[in-house]
Amino acid sequence: MSAPPSPLLSPSQLAAIAGIGEERSAPAGELLYQVGDRTYPFVAIREGEVAIIDAAGNELVRHGPSGFLGELNLLSGQTVFVNALVTEPLKYIAVERAKLRRLLDEDGPLSDLLLSTFISRREALQSVEGVGLEIVGPRGSEPTMRILEFARANRIPCTWQDAVPVDGGTLPLVRLPGGAELHGPTAGQLLRALGIGLELAPREEVDLLIVGAGPAGLAAAVYGASEGLDTLVVEGTALGGQAGSSRRIENYLGFPAGISGTELTGRAVTQARKFDARTATPYRALSLEPGNGRHLVRLEEDREVAARAVLLATGAQYRRLPVDRLAEFEGTTVFYAAGPPEGQLCAGHRVAVVGGGNSAGQAAVWLARGGALVTLLHRRDSLAETMSDYLIHELERYGVSVRDRSEIAALHGEEGCLAGVTLTSGDALPFSFMFLFLGAHPCTDWLGDTVARDANGFILTGPLVNMDNLLETDIPGVFAAGDVRSGSSKRCATAVGEGSMAVQFVHAHLARTPTVQGAR
Ligand SMILES: Cc1cc2nc3c(=O)[nH]c(=O)nc-3n(C[C@H](O)[C@H](O)[C@H](O)COP(=O)(O)OP(=O)(O)OC[C@H]3O[C@@H](n4cnc5c(N)ncnc54)[C@H](O)[C@@H]3O)c2cc1C
Structure with a gap:
């Protein structure tokens, strides 16, 4: 594991923290917090030293004067994963979580430093065997x-x-x-046992319900809540959507060096919560019943939400390969995203990346840079038809071999361990891991036939269904934004743009439909 980052606080940042915190001291040998604790304060060190130790007793890092402790669970409220042991007599400032949040809202540079450090520390912890x-x-x-x-x-x-x-x-x-x-x-019981995840009442009533917490849903949450709407976001899996699983987003405006998907969406969640938008996960939406005044969305775990306006921001999911036995290998040796854990797993192994688009190219380069022997398989005559030039050059640069006109006919292996594939040409190739980047299917099956969609299942909006508002579906008061919308450009920035813009249409809808007492 690379050591978790330990940046230092400036004297003025320490002073700001002291302004809201409590000065404390602790002798060497004292545990400030330990694995399994439900909560702990933010700790900024004035003097002394603290070692961060995993449950098995391995030391991960030490923090000294002007350093600070904590990782993402300080903000999310998740159970503690490591021990903090005082190794040299300590003088420190302790800040309770709620106060820290308020300080982060007000102090941009401090918020940048702490958030990016917490996120990097979480990424480092994810690669430590035995933590969590x-x-x-x-x-x-x-x-x-x-x-x-x-x-x-x-x-x-x-x-x-x-x-x-x-x-x-x-x-x-x-x-x-x-x-x-x-x-x-x-999944819900697990999150709540870890101390995270808002538990919804059996019935909730809100101004704006957003279904899906990818960039589109989170942007709508920020604008909706900041403009005074009682806003609830429900998410079936993990806050952040596809963008949250992206290793690096290189083309998002304002981040010339790129930004990790975790950081971008982690910041968006913090921002949405700052304006009092509520985020509830994992609650998958199961159905939508249009109503007069309020639309009803039924969720898993017997919950329902009656909302004056609904934004559908459920995005899209990766297509699976139409071959037998795929499910046996999914999640163990066949993946749909290539992040740090997969990168580590694949170093020194033969890896197939399947697909001809930019996501396939990015993953192939990332895995090859991590030491995997990567072959990119795609079915067209030339990659140039589907992949950006710069990525094709990167593939060459990092030694990725490319097989044109290649389609997989069968998978081989035992007990979830992929051993190889046979192509439709009959060629057999040995691979220990495979990554699939085959395009996306919109997450709209749960809508039944309530909302008009195109032939591929993407939601139709605006002029396509005779609505004046660009993002309104054929049901007044139900909007769609981001990848789930027919004709959207499947980019982070456009999803954010559409999510933000949708709120303007929500206001217009609410203005023309005053609350009806007793409606739904
Ligand atoms: C690996 C990867 C790399 C990428 N790199 C880039 C890049 O560099 N630049 C760029 O601009 N774009 C990139 N993209 C594309 C970008 O991430 C998407 O365009 C963007 O995330 C779309 O946002 P969204 O909010 O519309 O949908 P999504 O991000 O798909 O989010 C939708 C959310 O809705 C949830 N959901 C689905 N169904 C339900 C339901 N029934 N109930 C509740 N919740 C539900 C899903 O779990 C998901 O969290 C990348 C995508 C991937 C996968």
Whole structure:
């Protein structure tokens, strides 16, 4: 693991923190907080030293004068994953979480420093074996794979034991930091056991319900809440959407060096919460019933939300490969995104990246740079038809071999471990891992036939359904923004733009439909 970052606070930043915190001291040997604690204060060090130690006793990093402790769970409220042990007598400033949030809202440079450090520390923790959750269940168990994928999507550090738990019980067994055990938890139960995740009332009533917390949904949450609308965002998997899983977004305005998807969407979530937008996850929307005055959206776990306006921002999902046995390998040796954990896993192995678009190119380069032997398989005559020139050059530069006119006919391997593929041409190629970048399917199946869509399932809006407002669907008061919308350009910036713009149309709709007492 690369050492978690330890930047220093300037004297003026320490003074600002002292203004809202409490001066404390602690002798060497004292634990400031430990694995499994539900909460801990932000700690800024004046004198002395603190070691950060994992549950197995391995030291990860030390922080000294002007340094500070904490990672993402300070903001999210998640259970603590590491121990903080005083190694030299300590004088420090302790700040409770709510006060820290307020300071971050007011102090831009401090907020930048702390947020980016917390996010980098979380990324570093994710690669430490034995930190966070322990998930026990065999790779053939679908609930085990689902919880594992959910933990990864939510960037919760976790270790997976591919085994049947000794004491049996419903799969998987999930051991929380601190030792408590859950048998076969739902994703919601897991998040709430970790101390995160808003629990919705059986029925909620709001001005604006946003379904989906990708860039479009989060942008709408920021604008909706900051402009006074009672705004709720429900998300089925992990806040951040596709963008949250992107290693680096290079073309987002204002970030010339690029920005990681985690950081961009993490900041957006903080910003939305700052304006009092509520975010609830994991609550998947199951149906939409248009109503007079309020539309009703039913959610998993028997919840429902009656909203005066609804924004559909459910984005799109990766297409799967139409071959047998794919599910056996998904999540273990076949992936749909290439982040740091996958990069580490693949170093020194033969890896197939399937697809001819820019996402495939980016992943191939990222994996090759991490030491994998990468072959990019795509079905057209030339990559130039579908991939940007600069990426084609990068593929050459990092030694990625490219096979044109290649389609996969069969997968081989045992017990979830991919061993190779056979192409429709009959060629057999050995691969230990495979990454699929085959385009996207809109997340609209849950809508049944309530909202008009195009032939591919993307939602029609504006003039296409005779509505004046560009983002309004054929149901007045129901809007769509981002990748889920027919004709959208499938980019982060446009999703953000559409999400922000949708709020303007929501205001116009609310102005012409005053609240009807008792409606729904
Ligand atoms: C690996 C990768 C790299 C990328 N790189 C770039 C880049 O460099 N530059 C760029 O501009 N774009 C990039 N993109 C594209 C960009 O991320 C998307 O265009 C953007 O995320 C779309 O935002 P969205 O909010 O419309 O949808 P999404 O990001 O897809 O978010 C939709 C959210 O809705 C949730 N959802 C779906 N169904 C339901 C339901 N029924 N109930 C509740 N929630 C639901 C999903 O879980 C998801 O979180 C990349 C995408 C990927 C996958």
